[in-house]
Amino acid sequence: MRDVFIIGTGMTPFGKHKEKGCAELARMAVSEALKDAGVPPDGIGASFYANTAQGAIEGQYGIKGQLALRPLGLERSPFVNIENACCGSSAALYLAWTQVAGGFADVALAVGTEKLYTDDREKKLAVFNQKEDTKSVSDFVATYMPTVADVQPPPEAVIDEKLRSIFMDAYAINARAHMRKYGTTWRQIAAVSAKNHHHSTMNPLSQFQNEIDIEAVLAARIIAWPLTLPMCAPVSDGAAATIICSENALKRFTGQPVKIRASVLKSGSNHEFGDYERSACRLTAVEAFKQAGLTPKDISVAEVHDGSAFAEISQIELTGLCAPGEGGKLAESGGTALGGRIPVNVSGGLESKGHPIAATGLAQVHELVLQLRGTAGKRTVEKARFGMAVNGGGFIGVEEAVSCITILERV
Template identity: 55%
Template sequence: NSGTTFGGYSRIASGLYDITMAVGAEKLNHPNKYVIFAGFLGGLDIEDLPHILANFSLYGMNDEDRNKMNEHIRKYSRPDKEKKNKNRSLKEEIIKYRNLFDVYMVLKNWIDSDTLKKMRKISSGDHSPFMDVYGFAARQHMKKYGSTIEQLAVISSKNHFHSSLNPNAQYTFTLTPEQVLADRLVTWPFTRAMCAPIGDGSASAILCDDKTVKKLGLMAQAVKIRASVLGSGEERSFSDIGIGERLSKIAYEKAGLGPQDMHFAEVHDATAYGELHQSEALGFCKEGEGGIFAESGATKLGGKIPINISGGLESRGHPIGASGLAQIHELVTQLRGNAGQRQVRGAKIAIAENGGGALGQEEAAMCIHILEAPSK
């Protein structure tokens, strides 16, 4: 992940090593969806799971949210699409409880039977509870700034277009905004196409100091790290300054650059709202205008500041432990001019933002990297 990139960079910067290797890998796919769900819980304080799971109810929808969701369903309902039968067979119920029991046997040192019941209640096994947290943040943004689900659909459609140009992407098909809106709702206001899929993957990077790069004759391909920042989340309210804004200011200062100097960006978009939020937090547009900014075409390939040219987590994929390094790979590929059809013309400086875990309403940790193209 991007944390290992920070670790490798820090060790070289300290003078302890001249070459390091950063590695990230993840195996998420599993026939038992609750095992996947339990894996996501590793991003939380596992010793305080009962309290944390109880607090997930705070991110639920109110009547106004439900009304808007129902309006959306009526508008984009598909008569030709068969509705799922919610009445489970006895066999399906037995399998479900057996799967839950398997998870309990792994986590029994930290949870009791009541907590297990909460796990069953807050997750049907078709999405992680993090989606409900992201949904809450998106709804708050919509209420405060007037952002819309249609703007989220534009972001998702744009990322599916980008991933169609990326041979390493999990999804290589395109979707129109209308198709995104008509997809299955996961939680309001996200449809399935707006959410990162489950996937397996790995990525790695080799880091060297200046002396080693010159010794090995790699100056023509060596991408320079202008800033590498790692920080922790804070308990905060929705209106407080978030971790992305705090850390990006530090990264810009270290690099001696600003958001206006970035030629493109890769950001953590477990949902389309993540990209909307980070486009504001990293200073590419004013607070509250992330949706309008995306709608203008500014974040698409060829736009003012292309974001997630790889397809992002939504479309390139999100094997959690490898996602941050996959961002670094995209930055390096672009800055070397090797991105083919998705190449950002004249790209010299780029930024990557990757967050992980959850601490209240923000990420438990985040890394931000600013990279510069090889000097030729």
């Protein structure tokens, strides 16, 4: 396979875009990526467009990408629309990478876009209450919540049942099982959230840009104990785009390249809850490091899918950035903060930067490209050489339905 390089990225601010739809947000991100790369629209050899909710929110179910990007001049070349839950744009980049690495295109575009804010309650429910998704998570919660019933909140914790989310219940079960097995504390989980909210104060594209200390995180409204509101990713609108090319094509463009050392996409599987070695994230990480010819110790900075604060702890352990059971301690010690041993979610993560479902994966990549170029401003990780994006989407059985890991290198 050929070496592949990122030559352009673009990203909108994440948050509420009341006057903009999916298509306009996508055009904003793609226009920025084209400018960053110095690539004209007719220079794109293949395009991959990820979206999850546009059908439910805006009523457009088919040919979303062609309708969105034809106005920019993207036409004639292969164009594929993708839905893969939170992994949508990660999968888009993976497919674009296969095209360029395999020699089928010299230049390819990946984009993810999402419009989730709406005043129409029925439309919002249509996105988050899909029948089979909800059933899978509900079955997991019904089966495994009793197994962690002995891990109880402190007496002062006030739980408002009206705030419950079935998806956060699933995260909470994993968190409580981890607390029992390894002694991870509520405060350590809060340290992850406080750290990510601090990072977001340095990211002008973040949905939230305010400091929240550990005490405030612990005192916030509880969604599903031990998860409080600041520990959970918000609903967001936004888009992100990435342009990649072969080594031979680099000389044609002006963008500062970043090399893709690994791109791995895997489905989850049926296995016992808590089986560390068979988890989708773990298996994806093993293959990604093998493909890259690297080890977890080589990683300088990571962006992981912190749909909840605990998810960050889980993923840094599953990917080998720290040993099993050490993630909470590492966060509490400052080891995952900017300036720490392995900075994680310096963008602010999903908890603070925001989580427009299908755009999340390429937002992670956008952040890593800035880090490896040394252009992330005050949040730049000094002398970063290798960056890793860890993303997951959907839920089937006891884990995510799909997992994707991308490893990048400064050149």
